[in-house]
Amino acid sequence: MSTSIVLRRRLAAELRTLRHKAGLSQEELAEHLGAAVSKIVRIENAQSTVSLSDLRVMLALYSVPSKDQESLLELARNARKRQGWWSAYRDLLPSKYVALEAEASDIYNYEPTHIPGLLQTEEYSRALQSADRRLHQEDIDRYVAARMTRQESLWRDEPSLSLHAIIDEAALHRIIGGPEVMAAQLRRIEEATQRPNITVKIMPFGTGAYPSLGVPFVILGFRDPRDPDVVLVEGRGENYFESAEEVAMFRADWIEIDRMATSATDVPRLIRDIIKEIVPWQKQKDPA
The missing domain is CATH 1.10.260.40 (lambda repressor-like DNA-binding domains)
Structure with a gap:
């Protein structure tokens, strides 16, 4: 609905x-x-x-x-009706975005500093939110529970959502939650690359400058043609762009970023290499 x-x-x-x-x-x-x-x-x-x-x-x-x-x-x-599981978390979550995300059929997500929310493990998400000193433990628990619920449409057997993610390589080297939590998070990304509804690419360090460098954004596309795309740019607060001209500019940036990023087929190898760097004992367990 x-x-x-x-x-x-x-x-x-x-x-x-x-x-x-x-x-x-x-x-x-x-x-x-x-x-x-x-x-x-x-x-x-x-x-x-x-x-x-x-x-x-x-x-x-x-x-x-x-x-x-x-x-x-x-x-x-x-x-005018209030709908959706997220209403119980409206004091914590950007309810407009979560409501739009719940109805989206395609999400294009560029993240320069951390792993996209829809790909985060529970432990990584908890460590990330714990860095916010404004949040009490109860709020952190609720935030993580909400994030895991948000992921269900992506990870179920018959997913209703497709995710196209481009992650700056810097986010993969930032050890959030400690080496083991980060290694588990990276394996989660490798697992995601095997799913038909998820595409992950990495923007390598050697790329240099590229469009929207350091500015995370999400483009949400919808199944119903009556519902135009919308863009969320994150930072200090939320900024939404909904006019056709504004969305087209972000689409153009996405196309260029996607062209400059690694091939999706190279991501699993890159992930395994980074795991070996941050968790040395992994070298003995990695069959590759």
Whole structure:
């Protein structure tokens, strides 16, 4: 079932299209509704839900046929519902992103400093979160539990999600949680490379400068063509990019990064070499 944020984005896109077809500006619509322009902006950017009463006024103003009005009203009702397992973690998780991720069919994830969340082991994730001194142990436990739940759609026998990950080599050498935890994390990545719905590439040290260097980003693609791609750029907070022009720029960066990264077939060998560096006794156990 589509999550509420996805449905809200879908409804917002429909309403923007209808307003443009009706030849109305946001200011004119706001005047008809007796509302502030900022309210229209939030509705059309999917930042807030639209009331059914306002929606009925808007659809009448746009001369939408009765049968189409009912389907849009039903879409609005569903978009107002709080759905998803992540609602129990909304004090910790970026709920907008998790809701979008839950509905995505393809994720393109570039990470320069650490292992992508969908590939993290429980121990690695715990060590990573423990570095945040603002978090209490209970919060760390809940965060890790939520991250493991997020991974289920990727790792199940019949996955509903495909992941394309490019990891800077620096993230593979950063020993988070100690050598054994890191070695187990690297083996997890090697295991991931054997799955048909997961592609992992590495950006080697020798590459030099490349697009989006050091700036992690995620492109989320959706199965339903009514749901346009969205980009999350992480840093101090979350920055979302949803216009076609903005998403296209990140797509172009991804294509260039993907071209410069190692071949996916080289990743298992590279992983095993790094494991031998960080855990010397592994040399005796590695059959390769």
